[in-house]
Amino acid sequence: MARSMRDIKRQIKSVQNTRQITKAMEMVAASKLRKAQEKAEAARPYSAKLKEVVANIAAGTQGITHPMLVSRPVKKTAYLLVTSDRGLAGGYNANILRKLTLLLAERHKSKDEYALFVIGRKGRDFLRRREYPIVEEITELSDTPKFSDIKSIAYSAVQQFETGVYDELYICYNSFVNAISQIPTIERLLPMDTVQSADHAGATASYEYEPSPEDVLGVLLPKYAETLIYSAILDGKASELGAKMTAMGSATKNASKMIGELTLTYNRARQAAITQEITEIVAGASAQS
Numbered sequence: 001m002a003r004s005m006r007d008i009k010r011q012i013k014s015v016q017n018t019r020q021i022t023k024a025m026e027m028v029a030a031s032k033l034r035k036a037q038e039k040a041e042a043a044r045p046y047s048a049k050l051k052e053v054v055a056n057i058a059a060g061t062q063g064i065t066h067p068m069l070v071s072r073p074v075k076k077t078a079y080l081l082v083t084s085d086r087g088l089a090g091g092y093n094a095n096i097l098r099k100l101t102l103l104l105a106e107r108h109k110s111k112d113e114y115a116l117f118v119i120g121r122k123g124r125d126f127l128r129r130r131e132y133p134i135v136e137e138i139t140e141l142s143d144t145p146k147f148s149d150i151k152s153i154a155y156s157a158v159q160q161f162e163t164g165v166y167d168e169l170y171i172c173y174n175s176f177v178n179a180i181s182q183i184p185t186i187e188r189l190l191p192m193d194t195v196q197s198a199d200h201a202g203a204t205a206s207y208e209y210e211p212s213p214e215d216v217l218g219v220l221l222p223k224y225a226e227t228l229i230y231s232a233i234l235d236g237k238a239s240e241l242g243a244k245m246t247a248m249g250s251a252t253k254n255a256s257k258m259i260g261e262l263t264l265t266y267n268r269a270r271q272a273a274i275t276q277e278i279t280e281i282v283a284g285a286s287a288q289s
Contacts, residue, residue: 004269011262029248037176047228057220077168079171081097083096084122089244096172104132145233168191171229189225
């Protein structure tokens with residue numbers, strides 16, 4: 001019984017140490033989440049304004065065409081996946097990876113029909129173990145990445161669509177709603193056939209472009225696509241930190257509950273040991289009388 005009590009006490013101490021770690025990780029994630037959320041929200045006005053300008057040119061100029069606005073027969077599709085470098089984030093990685101693998105199984109008969117651009121070690125390792133075709137990857141992004149950190153992979157994905165290597169480009173990430181809710185999202189990024197149908201009913205200004213609307217659109221469209229990728233990555237980072245904060249909060253609560261149960265077990269064992277000792281003393285005293 002004494003050994004059993006020592007084991008329980010040792011286990012309580014171990015769980016207390018774990019709770020201390022998970023609590024600290026929860027607080028760190030909460031602190032980083034505020035910064036990541038602010039950065040994600042700050043990027044949205046620029047993206048919205050750039051979309052407005054692109055849509056204005058595309059809708060206001062007759063006969064304008066660009067490879068990024070034209071749908072073509074789909075022979076090969078590219079997917080850009082955003083995951084985390086580390087775990088302890090609940091279902092953050094598992095949810096988007098499950099959704100992506102199901103989509104690939106439904107849409108494609110062969111791995112030759114698609115290619116993957118991957119951001120994050122968790123996604124890369126998962127797909128590499130299953131021999132999915134990864135063409136480019138980026139790992140070790142900070143919790144508040146700069147555009148320069150992801151410019152190479154964003155430029156490569158957009159450029160290869162524009163040159164016809166891929167006929168579609170999808171982006172796969174967790175859309176941030178709040179700290180406890182992140183939605184696995186897969187959106188078609190290219191071709192941007194929806195840009196031309198933007199609503200300009202309220203627009204009254206007329207613009208002149210130099211050297212020409214076609215040349216301006218040719219410069220802006222790739223930048224707009226890269227901006228959407230960057231915005232999705234910022235959204236994904238905010239989702240990752242929200243998932244980590246929630247997961248560590250749940251772990252802390254579970255640890256507290258386990259400590260309570262172990263303490264109750266320890267107290268019962270201690271009470272049983274004391275009762276047994278008293279019983280033995282009484283029995284010994286009775287035998288001597």
